[in-house]
Amino acid sequence: MTILHEALPFAPWTKPAGQRLPGVMPLARADWLYCDALYARQMAERAALLASRPDDVLALRPEAQPAALEMLGEVLHDLPMLGFSVGPDSVMRPDGVAIPLDETRPLWTLGHLLQADFCLLQKPDGAREHVLTGAVLCFPSSWTLSEKMGKPMMRIHLPVDSYDTQMGARVQRMFDAMRPEQPLWRANLLRYTNPALYQPKAEFAPKEKRDGGAYIRSERQCLLKLPKTGAVVFSIHTVIVHRDSLTKEQRAALAQIEGLA
Numbered sequence: 061m062t063i064l065h066e067a068l069p070f071a072p073w074t075k076p077a078g079q080r081l082p083g084v085m086p087l088a089r090a091d092w093l094y095c096d097a098l099y100a101r102q103m104a105e106r107a108a109l110l111a112s113r114p115d116d117v118l119a120l121r122p123e124a125q126p127a128a129l130e131m132l133g134e135v136l137h138d139l140p141m142l143g144f145s146v147g148p149d150s151v152m153r154p155d156g157v158a159i160p161l162d163e164t165r166p167l168w169t170l171g172h173l174l175q176a177d178f179c180l181l182q183k184p185d186g187a188r189e190h191v192l193t194g195a196v197l198c199f200p201s202s203w204t205l206s207e208k209m210g211k212p213m214m215r216i217h218l219p220v221d222s223y224d225t226q227m228g229a230r231v232q233r234m235f236d237a238m239r240p241e242q243p244l245w246r247a248n249l250l251r252y253t254n255p256a257l258y259q260p261k262a263e264f265a266p267k268e269k270r271d272g273g274a275y276i277r278s279e280r281q282c283l284l285k286l287p288k289t290g291a292v293v294f295s296i297h298t299v300i301v302h303r304d305s306l307t308k309e310q311r312a313a314l315a316q317i318e319g320l321a
Contacts, residue, residue: 062255063101065299068306070280073249074313081222082231084283087245092282093135093174094297095142100155102175102257106198109258110171116260117198118167119209120180124193125166127180127291132166134286134293135173144173171196176280176297181213181235182289189213189228190235190292199298201250201277202261219263240287249317250277255300276301276314 072078072085109117120128136146145152151159151173159172170178180194189212197205208216213231217223238244252259253273280297306314 061105061257063098063105063257063300064255064275064305065096065098065301066305068276068278068299068301068310069096070247070278070299071249071307071310071313072247073317074309078247079313079317081227082234083246084234084244085246087243087282089241089243090138090141092243092245092284092295093138093142093176094280095154095175096297096299099175103153103155103157103172105257106171106175109198110168110196114168116205118171118196119205120167120194121210124180124182124291127182127286127289128166128194129163130286130289130291131178131180131293132163132170134284135170136161139173167194167196171198174297176282176295179294179296181292181294183235187212189232192216193291197296199257199296200260201279201298202259202265204260204262207263235283235285235292238283238285238292240285244283246281248279248281249314251275251318252277252300255302257298257300274303276303276306 072083077083077085136151139146139151143154149161151161153159153173159169162169167178177197177199178195179192179197181190182193183190191210191212192208193210195205214228217228251273252275255275277298277300280299282295284293284295286293
């Protein structure tokens with residue numbers, strides 16, 4: 061389904077600090093969760109995917125269940141600030157849809173509450189890198205959950221040319237140093253020919269992006285360290301706009317970035 065925003069609500073890549081990889085910046089704790097004008101339409105798409113393709117969009121390793129429950133608890137604590145009503149057994153969303161709280165399926169529950177996808181990254185004892193141990197991923201941008209589950213960060217990013225050994229070391233140091241009270245965020249920028257939100261792709265398969273695509277896909281990516289389990293939450297809020305919807309400043313930054321590519 062095509063769900064286009066009328067404007068791109070976040071674009072830190074228009075500034076030099078947002079263009080330097082990995083482009084991560086501090087974020088107020090109260091701002092890590094986010095809803096936008098297309099909440100109801102994107103949530104309907106998420107519900108359809110969770111119902112029709114649960115094995116493709118949901119995965120949780122057994123050892124990650126405590127972290128998934130902690131992540132759900134952190135989200136539920138913050139939802140009232142976004143206009144949700146949280147009760148003991150269900151959550152009333154801003155669009156009037158009630159979602160049951162199912163602690164046996166924390167990622168399924170999260171997938172029905174917010175537009176963002178959520179990934180859990182944990183560092184096993186003695187390991188050098190964080191590993192993907194769980195996710196609800198309804199809007200993948202040219203990757204598949206099944207190929208990444210249980211893999212460390214460097215292996216996850218193997219198809220990404222810019223994610224070299226030096227970048228991997230920087231990201232791992234950042235994960236290790238993160239504090240629960242200080243989330244981080246960045247936003248990426250991708251050119252696509254296909255505006256669909258659900259775009260899984262096998263590793264190294266041709267991607268429907270760049271090459272003059274008319275659609276701009278940007279992800280508001282936030283990182284939050286959970287205080288009890290120490291897991292890192294990686295949330296991904298996806299917005300797609302037609303290139304003609306970009307502001308003058310955004311078009312200029314896009315042209316500069318693509319000229320450097």
